[in-house]
Amino acid sequence: MNKTNLVAKQLKDFWNEFKQVKFGIAGIILLILFIILVIFESFLTPFPEASTRWRDITYWEDNPRSVPPVWINWFSQKDYTPTEYIEDLEYTEQNISGPISILNSVIEYQYDYDVPPVDLIYRGNFKGNFSLNIVLERPDGNKINLVTKSFSANTEKDFRISLINESGNNVRSFARRYVQNLPPRVNINTVLFSQTDGELFSNPTPLNGTYKLNINLMKLTEETVIEDTRLVVSGSVSGWLGTDNSKRDVWSGLLAGIKWALFIGLMTSAISVSIGVIYGVVSAYYGGIVDSIMQRIWEVFINIPLLPVLIVLSAIFSPSIWSLILMMSLFFWVGPVKTVRSMALQIKEETYVEAAKALGASHRRIIFRHMIPILIPYSFASMALSVPSAILYEATVSLLGLGDATIVTWGQILHDAMNGGAVTNGLWWWVVPPGIAIALVGMTFAFLGFAMDTILNPKLRTR
Amino acid sequence: MYWRYAVRRILMGVFIYVVIIFIYSALFNTVMDQTLNSQIVEQVNGEIMKMSQVGTDPEYLVEYRLRRIGELRDLYHLDDPILSRIFWRAIDTLTFNYGKSTVMRSFEGETDVIKIVLERIPNTLMLFTTAIIIDILIGVWLGLKKAQKAGKTMDKTTSIITMGVYGLPSWWFGMVMIMLFAFAIPIFPSGGMNSVPPPTTFFGRVLDTLYHMALPIITLVFIGFWGRAYLTRNIVLGNLQEDFIMSARARGIPERSVLYGHALRTSAPPILTMSLLSLLASFSGALVFEGIFSWPGMGNLYWAAVQMNDIPVLLGNLSITTLIYISGIVVLDLIYGFLDPRIKVGGKA
Secondary structure: OOHHHHHHHHHHHHHHHHOOOHHHHHHHHHHHHHHHHHHOHHHHOOOOOOOOOOOOHHHHOOOOOOOOOHHHHHOOOOOEOEOEEEOOOOOEEEEEEOOEEEEEEEEEEEEOOOEOOOEEEEEEEEEEEEEEEEEEEOOOOOEEEEEEEEEEEEEEEEEEEEHHHHOHHHHHHHHHOOOOOOOOOOOHHHHHOEOOOOOOOOOOOEOOEEEEEEEEEEEOOOOOEEEEEEEEEEOOEOOOOOEOOOOOEHHHHHHHHHHHHHHHHHHHHHHHHHHHHHHHHHHHHHOHHHHHHHHHHHHHHHOOOHHHHHHHHHHHHOOOHHHHHHHHHHHHOHHHHHHHHHHHHHHHOOHHHHHHHHOOOOHHHHHHHHHHHHHHHHHHHHHHHHHHHHHHHHHHHHHOOOOOOOOOOHHHHHHHHHHOOHHHHOOHHHHHHHHHHHHHHHHHHHHHHHHHHHHHOHHHOOO | OHHHHHHHHHHHHHHHHHHHHHHHHHHOHHHHHHHHHHHHHHHHHHHHHHHHHHOOOHHHHHHHHHHHHHHHHHHOOOOOOHHHHHHHHHHHHHOOOOOEOOOOOOOOOOOEHHHHHHOOHHHHHHHHHHHHHHHHHHHHHHHHHHHHOOOOHHHHHHHHHHHHHHOOOHHHHHHHHHHHHHHHOOOOOOOOOOOOOOOOOHHHHHHHHHHHHHHHHHHHHHHHHHHHHHHHHHHHHHHHOOHHHHHHHHOOOOHHHHHHHHHHHHHHHHHHHHHHHHHHHHHHHHHHHHHHOOOOOHHHHHHHHHHHOOHHHHHHHHHHHHHHHHHHHHHHHHHHHHHOHHHHOOOOO
């Protein structure tokens, strides 16, 4: 029979059997799901640049710090204000005199929550001279002058105003109208979003309704340009998975980590299993002294405790993701060797190998064309099973702070969580999801690997 | 015949250890040279400081400094060709001559790397062996149950949990457990080996250590026993299909004694050694785990040494870890050889 046909038939049979194993199918579905998440990563996150600017603090500065995910509102008694981005603000322009003109915009913000947002941030780009005044009109009719400030710049620049920070004094004097003795630390956002009764500080009641933010921009020269303005309500809950203590969106980081986890896992297992399979076959095929030497080398490698070596190597050489994959492959290839060797010893005795030899086929041809294809199903099983450990090792090395700083991996998120006191402070949304993600990818490949294993060892199914 | 196998196996282990140390020595050659160099300069400067206080002639000091640095470089073979440096470093490592730490100190304030590592070993072994024993007991018991009812609901659900746990980082599970049982519901201490201050009586101290061991061990065992059970199930199931089981069943021997008497007896050696081997593999995983629970063992030492960038401690710790690891494998092989008559009679080592 033709060799390629034989392999194709073998794979087809294999697939037919694979379809029978339920958790194998579950593994394939999960894998497809992960691939979809990788492909549509930039559409699924509010921060499309999360992957490249993970360590850039300016990219995350508008988010609240260490707040839980939005869906805790479904379970908690009090409603927390979610983070909101109000963009494309519309302004009415009015000329005052000569070069001076006033831009005015009123933003209506519906506040139906119990726990106020952490901050209100107004920001944009500008060039030239302008002064800014923002007044907040509350549902109860009170008006608070939040901020008055002027800006000037010759080149285009960003401006960013944290209304909570800037309005401290004004809000304090507003509160003093209702409460005689202010406590030493006044929670500005609580005052802004609570009813003005005697319990403003001891037990504030939220003031729900429509808040109007009246923004006035006075352009002082004709050349002044103000663009791209937006208001960010920095909530007390944020994103699908909350934020970490550097204001980063955990969900975006988690999403960005999928491709690296898959890449690290698949790359390492593909390289190492290929090496291992070839090594095993060569060792079995040549036999004799070659086999003995190769098996001794294998024995040396199997006796090296991998994780400590990886830790020490990474600590000393501070590797990139590529060299880490290479280092892992250097130690992972030992896995399939013994099984492959014993299988190859049997294949070696098959008649068609004998025939090929008799016909004068080269050693290389026999090994690569006749022996290795037979081992392909086994190779896939062992690749699938070594993916989780590769991901696990990368995560572990990253946990110690030895990861590649140019990318985001789940291990690095957990390292930050560990250092940021997430465990002691109970910031579960920062600790639990990355671990579950690692476990899920591990489970996906374990499903695939165990399913293939079940087919390859029919003994194990039932008795 | 067994002793001949044993001797061969032990010699093989020693040989492999020597080879690995040579590999390490080659890998980390330049880094260690740098560390040694700066250590020598520091040491000589210290000596000169002392001499200048006595009032020695400055010219002599300069000469002394050069001569002393030369001597020390000679002592550590720093001026030799690279191959000879690798050789001498390996010899030093093999004789437990790891040198001095750059930053870290032992609990008693010593700077010898060997002392820093040695005081950690008992703690690691204590935590790890306790976890191993509990792990194997639960794993084998569950595996037998699974094999007995292969294909039934219990077997299937536990198999799925096994796959779920397969890629789970044990240290992450440790973090979650600490969050749950040390902070949210504070029933266990969050880490360390003893309370601060430690109890004064010996008995109180032992109890206190056990209390601190509880959470890490629960975590390790919970992560570990699923795989053990799966392995046991497969081995026992494989044996249940052998002819002698069929004949035992045909003779009307009760299923229970077929399982425990016949199947388990033949499965015991591979179960034991494979469990121990895979646990040995999890040894290195448990090392990272120690950092999470601030358990003062060898793993925690890696963690601290990485943070302080103390290369001699890292390498010394690595050499000892490797030694323990290889010794573990050799001991397991010896047990296996003892249990397996084919090896005992004189098969291939």
